[in-house]
Amino acid sequence: MGSTVVNSLEVRQLAYAYPDGTQALFGVDLSIARGERVALLGPNGAGKTTLVMHLNGILTAGHGTVTVAGTPVAKDTLKEVRQRVGLVFQDPDDQLFMPTVRDDVAFGPANAGVRGDELDRVVKDALERVGMLEFADRPPHHLSFGQRRRVAVATVLAMAPEILVLDEPSSNLDPAARRELAEILRSLDVTVLMVTHDLPYALELCERALILSGGVIAADGPTRELLADTDLLARHRLELPYGFAIPAG
Amino acid sequence: MGAGHHHQLYLPGVSVVHRLPPQCKLLAVLAFAIVVVATPRERFSAFAAYAVLLAAVAVAARVPAAHIVRRMAIEIPFVLFAFLIPVIGLGERTTVLGLSLSVPGLWAAWNILAKATLGVVASILLAATTEPRVILVGAQRLRLPSLLVQIAMFMLRYMDVIVDEMRRMRVARESRGFEARDVRHIPVLARSAGALFIRSYERGERVHLAMLSRGYTGEMPIIHDISASVRQWGTALALPAAALAIWGLPW
Amino acid sequence: MHVPDGFFNAVTSLSAGVVAAAGVAVCLRGARRELDDRTAPMAGLVAAFIFAVQMLNFPVAAGTSGHLLGGALAAILVGPSTGVLCMAVVLLVQGVFFADGGLTALGVNITIMGIVTVLVGWGVFRLVTGLARGRVVVAAFLAALVSVPASALVFTLLFWIGGTAPIEVGAVAAAMGGVHVLIGIGEAVITALTVSAVLAVRPDLVYGARGLTKPLVLRGAEGATTTTTTTAGEERPVAPRGTLKPFLLGGVGLTLVLAGAVSFFASPEPDGLEAVAQNHGFIDQESDHLFGHWALADYGDVGGIPVGVAGIIGVGLVLLIGGVVAHAARSRDKTKV
Structure with a gap:
């Protein structure tokens, strides 16, 4: 706690139980500095998605606080917080709800009051950054899964977020699409929190990793070190793919 | 897809x-x-x-x-x-x-x-x-209530997605040797319909979350106007x- | 059952249009109240669901099949206001995009297939659950059972007022009533089972079962740090099961009224309206060409049985099924809620 530098994200003692009584988070502490790319690892059911839902106030903390770039997530700051936290959902079909790619990317900035030429410029810029500009007038369901995920990233980039939060970005992607997405993510100049159980992808993209297990942060350190600790991984139901070795360096 | x-x-x-x-x-x-x-x-x-x-x-x-x-x-x-x-x-x-x-x-x-x-x-x-x-x-230009137009927009966007889900469920049924032929098979179809409803509803909730995440406050921003x-x-x-x-x- | 242009005279079409517009306007307000800013995505997704489920054929009787209209189902799952909106949007999309149902007949179609099925379905559902709390599945069955012939009767009424064909109203009533009693049975079975399937997994999603669910159970979870739960689970006592008798009497009474109305109109002469509808294959063969050979995957009516006979069979079946349901409901606790 107590750092004077404003972090992109600060989570303190976050606990949450669903209305049905199932408790998912039991006091999560984490902080991410501006410009960092951090992987949030954890087995299914560890509470990853629940944590993500707190970051832009979709779920409200049962206990504890979430602070985005110095702004605490609360009812009266929701609009600002949602502008700053760009959430990329796991299923791009959930995220791309507008009739065309262009409309979808424009949705966020338009809600923020951007109009006319400025809106066109923002949309064009965001689509260019993910290499999807030529598909601007296509309906989302005419795109491949990988293309849809890239557009989903663009919809969020168009809002110029402080931090990009990606939920399982590599799921359902073929190897080429997976590599293309990695290149795009590396090229972006934003803070990234990547929620995944794709360990090689985390290693490739993030210098730092957190392990969320049983609703708490069980480990926090350089991705390479965490992934080299076989016992640690085994304790939290994480496994490197068969034949995968941490590259030396 | x-x-x-x-x-x-x-x-x-x-x-x-x-x-x-x-x-x-x-x-x-x-x-x-x-x-x-x-x-x-x-x-x-x-x-x-x-x-x-x-x-x-x-x-x-x-x-x-x-x-x-x-x-x-x-x-x-x-x-x-x-x-x-x-x-x-x-x-x-x-x-x-x-x-x-x-x-x-x-x-x-x-x-x-x-x-x-x-x-x-x-x-x-x-x-x-x-x-x-x-x-x-x-x-919308003809002053049809905008909420109605929005509902139709979401329906058109997700119609294919849901019909596709239904088709996958049918393939799953048929690949396990089930083919509905008479009245006794109605319960199986109804369970599929129930599952389809839950999936549709939950997708609606996720879409709503995605909209909220991008600043939706109940009004659709007018992006095009012809x-x-x-x-x-x-x-x-x-x-x-x-x-x-x-x-x-x-x- | 989608009415095309020219089937009703202009005045009737226009008046039905006014009724439909007023109904939809009221429901827009109602849905906003219930769903707030979730209205558009939720109703849109449910409309897409109804559209998809209408493609699911089920067998009605030997060799014939029908499909769900979905009005009662929509009412029970998402409430009457949202239900009407969903049905109206489905019909709007079918009319404007698929040329299924005439543009001038849109008001008629929305009134008959949207407003009437949803409101009658919801009314019966509320009546039955009001008489016997917790009987959600039975109520869903009866709601769907009544909603379809009710829709056919309103069609007949409109036909009587402004139909363009010189057919005896009694014959239309018998034909429409007979076929739709049969469809209603299929609709009832599939609606009840669908509602029951949703109840088993996500009871919170069934609008009609709100306030009828069991109270939430709160359990302390073991965590590494001190935990605080601020779950706002409403502690609602399980509603005491009402006595079954009024419900049984009500249900059987409704069935009798329905059957009586149909048999009153039933023409003794089999009038050959059987081919009104198409015998379109078997259960579970929804079209693979949603937008392509749309019409071939006709989702109109069912048929194949001479209507006079169908009417008689229908009346018998309604009585029989009503009796069986009543008996089953009395002898054991059928519902899961």
């Missing part, structure tokens, strides 16, 4: 008809249908002239006749019904090819067939020359105007 279904409804093109703003076309088709429905059934020549008008629109829009004919199959159930009316109709009867038919019934059958067919063809031309999402923009010039209105309304003129002429 379930891509590409919309293609068969909409035929991309650059004709005059394609380029007209959607609100003009919607209103033109509706007005045309009203004129047709209000035309007395005895006016055979008027109906023939209406058909010529639609044919002219189809030619201008370069919509192939085969496309129209194929899609006209939608009215088959009512065509069958129309053929029955003379058989079961009341009133004075006449004999055609050894069948005793009701004269008012024959008139009614003709009336329904002619009007329904003209209406269906007009709608087919509208859908063939206007993208579904653009039709919705037009509906305004129509007087000239375009004039072009589009030429169809119902011509129909009205035909209706008014003393034939």
